[in-house]
Amino acid sequence: MQAKAKRYPEEAARLLKEKPQVRTAVTGATLHFERNRLKAYGEIDAEAWRERAKAVKNHLLTHLDHYLELAEKRLRENGVQVHWAETPEDAHRVLREVVARHGVRRAVKAKSMLTEELGVNPLLESLGVEVYETDLGEYLIQLLGEPPSHIVGPAIHLPLEEIQRLFHQRFGTPLEASPEELAQVARRVLREAFLTAELGISGANFLVAETGTLALMENEGNIRLSTSLPRVHVAFVGLEKLLPRFQDLGLFLPLTARAATGQRLSTFVSLLQGPARPGEEGPEEVHVVLVDHGRTALLHDPEAWEVLRCVRCGACLNACPVYRQTGGHPYGYVYSGPIGAVLDPGLLGLEEAHPLPFASTLCGACQEACPVKIPIPKLLLTWRHRAAEEGLSPAWEKAAMGAFLKVMASPTLYRLFSRALRGLPLPQDLLPLLRAWTQGRGPLKPSPKPFHELWQTLKEAKEEGDGG
Amino acid sequence: MEAKTRILARVRRALKDRPKALLPEHPHATFPEDPLDLFLKRLGENGAEGHRVDRAEALALLKELLPGFPGAAFGKGVPPELRPPLPELPPEEAPLGISWALFAVAETGTVALSAEDGRRTQLLPPAHLVLVEAERVYPTLLMALSHLGPLPSALGLHSGPSKSADIGQVMVKGVHGPGRLMVVVLI
Known part of the structure; x- marks a missing residue:
């Protein structure tokens, strides 16, 4: 994905002026998510769960070389083909090869932020493959040609009327069609795609090193279908998505669900061990692509490495009074909101993303929400400090701050x-x-x-x- | 292999001076409640329908639950004596799938479905009925995962009907997977 994070201030201002309905839709959705999360955290000893999750991820990250090699070994034992990708081009090569060898004409996709990073859809389309995003929200924004605006709810910025108009134009449904009717139309179109696609593409919430298990969370069933019906399944996994032990899922699956949507567990969880065994339904070929794309550089960073604990639940977005005003689009990259503001400078370089760490009031709500206790406010200050040191902040600001310091x-x-x-x-x-x-x-x-x-x-x- | 070598070299360089963090154990929560009561309660909260029945009377209950279904797709693990007398249909056409669960989890209201039982039956029909034995209902997910034997090629954890609020934040059921989930616990 082409990053436009540098233009955050102008884009945020423009969106607030030109599309005030986005603010209403995003505020409503995020406050709803946030209330559910607070209720779900209230049912458990959230402090102890989050502390334990942080410790497991810190262990994983400080032994990452060991767990990557273990995961690769287990995946291969399970009959999975493992690829390593440093760049989007490396990942594209895997897809090109799969598409050519299997004569893929149609692909169904489960929602994955990493595939947004890698530009999987444009690549497949350039190869003549019809790509169907199958998460309902993701399908809506694919029809509109927009990027996702939230990690978990990619279409929360769309008011119902806009979706009704879109379906009216595309499928001839009445302008006043109910959400149920619209969902049934999408179900019919996508069901056909599931049954005919040769390729299923997904990300992963977790990859268990001990057993080589891919874990995927969702509520619609589209991920189960995308990883069950097509002949080939390709999963893109960021290096930081590993977990050491199978039993760690017993913590991370419910904790992530509580943080993301306030559920005790997502409606559907897929725990995948590889290709179908003799006599079983399922993909005959499974590929896992382990993706770096800036993650090892982040791991090297003495402060910012902690963002690699992120499980992509979106809880910090929902908690953020700044994100709530605009949704994710003005941030100009795959990851928006508080986590985007501390992750994007690491993945893209500060030069490309320097306005993002300033898109915060430093209120600390993000850190309170984070299920793996990423010190987001501290890291926002780290990036701001670096931006000032590297001369990325405006000259007047530097002069003003210098004068302020003298006076104070x-x-x-x-x-x-x-x-x-x-x-x-x-x-x-x-x-x-x-x-x-x-x-x-x-x-x-x-x-x-x-x-x-x-x-x-x-x-x-x-x-x-x-x-x- | 080159990308792998370079990635691992970068990881090792990054970690050279970083203190190693310890791996914590997961404490097993004590669970005083009857897992069956909790399981049925959670199923209801998740929007599913839960029933418990003596194994001997299960077939009678199934007949009661399934009027109007012209046929069903069956999971491989459903014992013949528990199959309601419905014509067998392929999962692509069946209005109902009937599956045999590997286990269930009380705290989350979850049934676990193995690829061995048949993935299409679990996913394609708009309604899904799952049979699970009472002794396979674990109090917590952690306990269930710790007691699992060899893993099937795919394990699906279903905790209610398929749903989405992506259209205007209105909750809609049956988006891609089954919009109705019925669970029968066999005692």
């Missing part, structure tokens, strides 16, 4: 400046920099006396009172 460090200067500011008339557009803030807000009304003078007066009054 000297009581004399501080008093001088605060008196000057209080004395000024402060018209709303005095400082063009502040216009974005002052527009739509009441005028700034400085207190007639500075705090330290008020404090002094209060103290004197109290001492007098105590004395008398």
